[in-house]
Amino acid sequence: MRVYTCAFCGRPIPPGTGIMYVRADGTVLRFCSRKCFVSLVKYGRDPRRQAWVRKESRKAKAKSQK
Numbered sequence: 001m002r003v004y005t006c007a008f009c010g011r012p013i014p015p016g017t018g019i020m021y022v023r024a025d026g027t028v029l030r031f032c033s034r035k036c037f038v039s040l041v042k043y044g045r046d047p048r049r050q051a052w053v054r055k056e057s058r059k060a061k062a063k064s065q066k
């Protein structure tokens with residue numbers, strides 16, 4: 001089974017969890033959580049400007065290096 005990464009925070013999404021969102025133009029976006037979904041779709045936030053996204057990506061990076 002394929003493990004997708006979150007379109008907002010970049011974390012891997014375990015199979016069977018998360019949200020798949022398809023835009024009207026056919027773009028498929030996958031999110032790990034509702035938090036990421038509303039941040040991008042509802043509020044149009046920039047992931048690079050979110051402190052908690054940078055924190056999570058730093059955590060994921062440290063994990064992959066071990």
Ligand SMILES: [Zn+2]
Nearest residue numbers: 006009032036
């Ligand atoms: Zn996410």
